[in-house]
Amino acid sequence: VAAGGTTTQADLRAVLVRRFLTDGSYIEQKVDFFTPLLAGDPLPDLVLQDGDAVIVPKLEVGNLATYDRQLVARSTLAQPNITIRVLSYDRSTIANLSLRNGSTFIDAVTAIAPSLQTADIGNIGLLRFDPERGRVIMRELNARRAILGDASQNVPLRENDTIVIGRNLLTRIRFALTTITQPFQDILQFLFFFRSFTQGTQNIFLGPGSGTGNPQ
Numbered sequence: 545v546a547a548g549g550t551t552t553q554a555d556l557r558a559v560l561v562r563r564f565l566t567d568g569s570y571i572e573q574k575v576d577f578f579t580p581l582l583a584g585d586p587l588p589d590l591v592l593q594d595g596d597a598v599i600v601p602k603l604e605v606g607n608l609a610t611y612d613r614q615l616v617a618r619s620t621l622a623q624p625n626i627t628i629r630v631l632s633y634d635r636s637t638i639a640n641l642s643l644r645n646g647s648t649f650i651d652a653v654t655a656i657a658p659s660l661q662t663a664d665i666g667n668i669g670l671l672r673f674d675p676e677r678g679r680v681i682m683r684e685l686n687a688r689r690a691i692l693g694d695a696s697q698n699v700p701l702r703e704n705d706t707i708v709i710g711r712n713l714l715t716r717i718r719f720a721l722t723t724i725t726q727p728f729q730d731i732l733q734f735l736f737f738f739r740s741f742t743q744g745t746q747n748i749f750l751g752p753g754s755g756t757g758n759p760q
Contacts, residue, residue: 552613554602556621560600562596617645623703625645627640628641628652632708632710633712641655643701653665653687666687668686669682669709669714679728680734724737
């Protein structure tokens with residue numbers, strides 16, 4: 545927790561604590577934080593010593609069905625905030641938006657505050673990088689249905705998600721993604737692609753020389 549909390553890619557069922565001994569050898573202990581969190585029981589109170597190494601494994605795709613990432617995101621074990629990116633033609637906005645970890649699609653839409661008169665809130669794009677496939681998953685969500693209680697439209701958000709408001713922007717970014725013939729190697733490559741795309745988009749509705757900022 546002191547290191548900033550875990551991310552949604554961490555598997556808290558098998559956290560490894562490695563302690564080095566004076567003879568150069570080490571001992572290891574596995575700690576399960578997820579099971580007591582799921583049951584509402586007290587978390588393990590493990591006392592660390594100077595020099596201990598804490599290794600948090602990556603959550604594997606095959607284990608997703610039995611792991612509640614949203615529960616972890618709302619706990620004190622997770623990083624307190626996530627950063628998502630916003631492209632809004634309606635607000636002429638290209639920005640980073642900081643939200644509490646555990647926030648959902650509607651939390652982001654509320655913070656962005658698109659115009660109900662001019663924005664197409666029934667067709668908002670959510671882009672998410674899939675590290676296993678090296679691809680960007682694009683989903684179109686209906687904010688109106690989410691507001692009315694449709695849980696399928698009010699999805700939990702993750703670090704580095706991108707929200708796109710504006711049919712033309714959605715079309716442009718969908719076309720740009722179809723030109724990518726090789727998988728992204730990691731999240732950094734995707735962020736570089738996104739930055740290049742937004743630099744071109746910025747000149748369309750912000751004008752040359754305009755910068756990014758927080759949604760107003």
